[in-house]
Amino acid sequence: MKAFLMLQDGTRFYGEAFGDVKNTVGEVVFSTAMSGYQANLCEPSFCGQIAVLTYPIIGDGGFENYDLNPDRVSVKGVVLKELCESPINWKNRCDIDNFFKKFGIVGIKDIDTRALTIKIREDGVMNGMICIEEPTQEQIDALKSFKIQKPVHHVTTKQVVKYDGKGGKNIAVLDFGLKQSMVDDLVARGHSVTVYPATTSADEILASNPDGILLSNGPGDPKECLDIVQQVKQLVGKKPIMGVCVGHNILALANGLDTFKLKVGHRGANQPVKNLATGRTYILSQNHGYAVCEPADDKVASVYFRNVNDGTVAGLEYKNAKAFSTAFCPYVLPGPMDTQYLYDKFEDMMEGK
Helix, strand or coil: CEEEEEECCCCEEEEEEEECCCCEEEEEEEECCCCCHHHHHCCHHHECEEEEECCCEECCCCECCCCCCHHHCCECEEECCEECCCCCCCCCCECHHHHHHHHCCEEEECCCHHHHHHHHHHHCCEEEEEECCCCCHHHHHHHHHCCCCCHHHHHCCCCCEEECCCCCCEEEEEECCCCHHHHHHHHHCCCEEEEEECCCCHHHHHHCCCCEEEECCCCCCHHHHHHHHHHHHHHECCECEEEECHHHHHHHHHCCCCEEEEEEEEEEEEEEEEECCCCCEEEEEEEEEEEECCCCCCCCEEEEEEECCCCCEEEEEECCCCEEEECCCCCCCCCCCCCCHHHHHHHHHHCCC
16 A cells, blocks of 8 residues: 655655554654664654664564563554565564554555655654555644653553562662563573562662662653652662663753753664773664763763764763663663673672672
């Protein structure tokens, strides 16, 4: 079926619909990852967004994960250059078209993704609508006024979930859109992990007496999480804290720092960040659209990592508490394992080192 992607400025890109065929509105962003589309499209960080995948052909491996929680698959739409119709992978359980139909994801293919990406790169992320029919004026008005509303509150776990480790620490995780691979990493290190809904009170978390607290990755504008920020503020200084991705932003707000929206965001598996202490640069997987402003007072926090492409803050160490944060996860799928030493740093903090 013929379809088109219409941006809020009226620009149109024509292609063919697949997946859950219907009109859908979202914030149009692009990801430069060359692999790992399964993990990318199933992560909550795309909540409310239409993801443009810049790699020319997508779907050659099909989909391995078919029994996911629908609440965790939250991307609004996906834009492709070419869709592989016949995936070949021994783990494949369904093709991308049927996966999209099951989880209500709107797809559009045969789009000039190079031209679309250049458009977003130059003009910044903007709202868009995948259309299978000419939109009404009411739909056009909705497109222009669309805003992602509290995505963290949408994707977080609805109940406390516990994972038992062997001989390690007890870690409380606030789920803002948590990747399961982070839990798996911590459990593999012997730690017991308790995952809490994002809106859990500081009192409830502290009542469980965890050895450390992890503020997870997730989607959206951290300033829409001011209720969560207030609870995190009460945790600062009480327990060792590690924040990643949106958890990095929320921890910054809780310490009186500010955040801002990036023009195009950092999305892909090739984002360079530099450890200012060692001088080493890492190429990492990231998926976020907001960054922490440069600290005005180094008595609060010092910059730990910096994004090499645009110079933005990619990590902070706090002076007033045992806490640090990064704009990336130590290891996620897809992604390298080079920064897993950050888990060692977190463990040392919990040991009082």
